[in-house]
Amino acid sequence: xxKTQLRRIPAYAFLSLAxxxxxxxxxxxxVSATNTSNEVVASKLLPGSHLLENFQTLVDSQPLGSALYHxxxxxxxxxxxxxxxCSIAGYAFEIYHSRAKDAVMAILLLAIxxxxxxxxxxxxxxxxxxxMVNSTFAVIVPLIATPFLILLFRQASRSFPHxxxxxxxxxxxxxxxxxxxxxLPTMKPTLAAAGVITFLxxxxxxxxxxxxxxDNAYQTLPMxxxxxxxxxxxxxxSLMLAVFIVSVPTMVVFLALQRHFAEGVTGAIK
Amino acid sequence: MSxxxxxxxxxxxxxxxxxxxxxxxxxKRVPLSAIARRRSLTGWSFIIxxxxxxxxxxxxxxxxxxxxxxxxxxxxxxxxxxxLWLNYQRLFEDETFRLTLSTTFIYLIIQVPIMLTIAMVLAxxxxxxxxxxxxxxxxxxxxxxxxxxxxxALVFRQIFATDGLANDLLIKFGLLDANVNWLGQTGxxxxxIILGLLWRWTGYNMIFxxxxxxxxxxxxxxxxxxxxxxxxxxxxxxxxxxxKPIILxxxxxxxxxxxxxxxxxxxxxxxxxxxxxxxxxxxxxxxxFRNSPNFGYAAAISYAILIIVAILAAIQMKVGDxxx
Numbered sequence: 001x002x003k004t005q006l007r008r009i010p011a012y013a014f015l016s017l018a019x020x021x022x023x024x025x026x027x028x029x030x031v032s033a034t035n036t037s038n039e040v041v042a043s044k045l046l047p048g049s050h051l052l053e054n055f056q057t058l059v060d061s062q063p064l065g066s067a068l069y070h071x072x073x074x075x076x077x078x079x080x081x082x083x084x085x086c087s088i089a090g091y092a093f094e095i096y097h098s099r100a101k102d103a104v105m106a107i108l109l110l111a112i113x114x115x116x117x118x119x120x121x122x123x124x125x126x127x128x129x130x131x132m133v134n135s136t137f138a139v140i141v142p143l144i145a146t147p148f149l150i151l152l153f154r155q156a157s158r159s160f161p162h163x164x165x166x167x168x169x170x171x172x173x174x175x176x177x178x179x180x181x182x183x184l185p186t187m188k189p190t191l192a193a194a195g196v197i198t199f200l201x202x203x204x205x206x207x208x209x210x211x212x213x214x215d216n217a218y219q220t221l222p223m224x225x226x227x228x229x230x231x232x233x234x235x236x237x238s239l240m241l242a243v244f245i246v247s248v249p250t251m252v253v254f255l256a257l258q259r260h261f262a263e264g265v266t267g268a269i270k
Numbered sequence: 271m272s273x274x275x276x277x278x279x280x281x282x283x284x285x286x287x288x289x290x291x292x293x294x295x296x297x298k299r300v301p302l303s304a305i306a307r308r309r310s311l312t313g314w315s316f317i318i319x320x321x322x323x324x325x326x327x328x329x330x331x332x333x334x335x336x337x338x339x340x341x342x343x344x345x346x347x348x349x350x351x352x353x354l355w356l357n358y359q360r361l362f363e364d365e366t367f368r369l370t371l372s373t374t375f376i377y378l379i380i381q382v383p384i385m386l387t388i389a390m391v392l393a394x395x396x397x398x399x400x401x402x403x404x405x406x407x408x409x410x411x412x413x414x415x416x417x418x419x420x421x422x423a424l425v426f427r428q429i430f431a432t433d434g435l436a437n438d439l440l441i442k443f444g445l446l447d448a449n450v451n452w453l454g455q456t457g458x459x460x461x462x463i464i465l466g467l468l469w470r471w472t473g474y475n476m477i478f479x480x481x482x483x484x485x486x487x488x489x490x491x492x493x494x495x496x497x498x499x500x501x502x503x504x505x506x507x508x509x510x511x512x513x514k515p516i517i518l519x520x521x522x523x524x525x526x527x528x529x530x531x532x533x534x535x536x537x538x539x540x541x542x543x544x545x546x547x548x549x550x551x552x553x554x555x556x557x558x559f560r561n562s563p564n565f566g567y568a569a570a571i572s573y574a575i576l577i578i579v580a581i582l583a584a585i586q587m588k589v590g591d592x593x594x
Contacts, residue, residue: 004400011395018392019410022473026413028435029425040428043438089320096313108321111328115530115579117551118572121558121565122334123327145323175312204418206533207551211559222420226537229424236428243421254416258409 029247032240040236050237058238064245066217067224070136071203071246074220078140078202079195085145086194087187090153091179095165105154108147116142116207124211138212139220143202149194156190157183192260200250221246332576338569344562357570367571369545370553373460377549378528381464385472386520390513392472393479394505408480412473419470419533426466427453427538456546459539463547466534471527475520482516483509518590525582529575550575 032040035048058064093105119142127138160183168178184191206222213219219227225246228239339357341348351357361367395401396408414422429435430452440446452458486509494504532551535541541548550571558568 008400011398011401015392015395015407015411018388019407021469022411022414025422025425025429025469026417028429029421032428041431041433043435045435085320085323088316092313092316096310096316098310098313101313101317104317104321108324111324113526113579113583114328114332115526115551115572115575117530117554118335118576119328119331120554121568121572122331122338124558125334125338125565126331141323142327145320145327147324150320175309179316200416200418204420206418206420206536207555211555222418222533225420225424229427229537230540239424240428243424247417247421250418251413251416254413255409258412 026247029240029243032237033244035237035240037234037236037238040240051241054235054238054241057235058241061235061238062224062228062242063217063219064224064242067219067221068245070218071221073136074139074209075199075202077136078143079198081140081144082146082149082198083191083195086149087153087184087191088179089145090150090155091157091183093150093154094157095160095162105150108150111147120208120211123208127212134213134215134218139209140202142208143198143205149198152194153187153190156187160186189260192257196253196257196260199253203250335569335572338566339573341566341569342564343566344564348566351566357567358574360567361570361574366545366548366553367550367574370548370550371574373547374529374531374550376460377464377467377531378525381467382521382524382528385468385524386475386517388468389472389475389520390479390517392476393483394509396476396480397483408477412477414470414472415474417470420537422466422470423534423537426462426469430462453539454543456543459543459547463534463538466538467528467531471524475524478516478520479513482513486512514590518586521586521590522583525586526579529579529582 028045031045031047033054034051035044036050036053039048039050093101123142124133127133127135132138164182165178168182173182204222205220206226209220210223210226213223216223216227225239225242228234228242338348340351340354342351342356343349353359392411396404401407432449432451432454434452436452437446437449441449450458452462490508490512491504494508499507530551531549532555535547535549535552536555539547541552545553554568554571554575557564557571
């Protein structure tokens with residue numbers, strides 16, 4: 001081994017430690033999902049054979065299917081609507097650029113600084129007055145349009161060649177079709193990054209659904225987890241299985257799109 | 271709609287290189303052609319749905335909360351407070367508010383600097399040209415960010431339970447003699463929350479730093495090396511100044527996030543023991559939605575959070591600017 005290689009050992013050791021600490025709690029969660037409650041408490045670190053049993057306990061004691069359904073509907077609807085609204089707005093801020101639009105963008109960006117805590121109570125009162133407590137609409141509306149996503153798409157549009165738009169116009173394409181058929185297909189990394197961010201955020205969102213979904217029949221997966229924790233008797237095996245089930249979709253989405261995600265973030269902070 | 275479209279510099283038709291700005295005021299006001307006007311209107315129609323929604327769910331409630339914070343009463347029966355600033359006066363005498371606010375600041379002051387430092391070290395290692403298996407390291411360290419806050423809070427609660435994994439391992443390796451009730455004592459319970467935050471968010475910040483590092487102009491690093499600067503000097507004097515904007519962004523986002531922290535406080539420790547791990551947002555939730563809701567007072571708390579976030583952001587921007 002050469003001297004330079006020796007000097008690199010601490011770097012690899014540090015990275016290995018970081019990876020171990022990052023993955024170990026997740027490993028414990030996954031392993032515990034296959035063990036009995038007693039084995040979880042006894043900190044068994046090897047996979048067991050009680051996965052099906054834990055699943056049976058879980059579906060018998062908790063409305064898992066219903067929570068899964070509500071979380072999926074909320075997350076998918078939020079992601080689709082957010083991608084449509086924010087991509088077209090971000091595109092317009094750049095392509096139809098004007099000083100007035102710059103000013104509007106600057107004002108919208110201020111919203112990033114507003115803590116959700118400061119808007120939560122009036123939003124709850126608004127939806128209560130509209131009789132929309134417990135509605136999917138009320139859950140997703142506050143998450144659809146975010147200045148951050150608009151900014152992401154605006155920055156990505158910077159590198160889009162304007163000549164192409166001109167050429168498309170000369171060919172007689174309308175403004176909407178230029179956006180949808182020419183611009184959007186080139187924006188896959190940004191769409192992926194924005195989609196992952198929105199999906200993860202909506203899927204994992206806890207406080208707002210907890211506030212606005214008063215009736216437990218509409219509860220989402222994080223609410224179900226939280227209620228399991230607060231219950232009198234907890235079966236730790238099935239609790240860890242529930243945590244595992246909630247975490248799997250987001251990890252799959254993330255792993256599948258992470259290359260695009262990195263590209264999207266890179267594009268955004270250029 | 272016509273007023274804001276008047277000084278349009280129609281970039282689409284003149285097609286300047288993207289990113290450049292024409293010097294303002296140099297162009298004379300020429301009447302817009304019908305096409306340019308229509309395009310500008312199209313632009314606005316693309317923007318308005320998202321912009322209107324942002325106003326509706328952010329700015330409008332923020333103003334509502336201000337009015338609300340000047341009212342008092344239980345549930346939906348609210349009247350103007352007497353004096354108007356009654357709720358804010360009450361804030362200063364509220365022991366629980368003071369406790370939860372200082373707890374939140376403890377999390378902020380300890381966790382954010384440690385997290386940003388580790389994230390910066392990791393990002394620099396991942397950016398080293400000689401490093402192998404980059405994708406593996408990056409993915410594994412970023413993975414905690416794909417886990418929901420409630421999920422990881424419950425896993426940490428399990429690990430740090432009195433009969434949990436942390437105690438078992440520490441006893442096995444001879445670091446502890448007996449089980450520690452981690453979540454039952456103020457100091458250790460707060461430490462567990464901080465460890466949880468570090469676990470969940472370090473990789474997230476690392477990704478931002480890594481992206482910024484990859485955008486750094488390699489020639490500046492070469493120049494430093496030619497001038498004889500060593501690795502650390504190059505990092506401190508050449509790389510760091512170029513990373514300032516992204517560090518500032520991460521610091522502001524983390525501050526903002528910590529001040530709004532709710533899920534961990536609610537699910538990992540449920541604020542206990544004796545409210546000493548409760549965050550100010552958790553307290554706000556309790557005032558708003560537990561027992562008899564007091565929306566007026568809760569709105570005053572929310573405005574206190576808003577003002578603190580704004581002040582801290584302003585301080586950070588000021589400090590960030592000075593380090594030139």
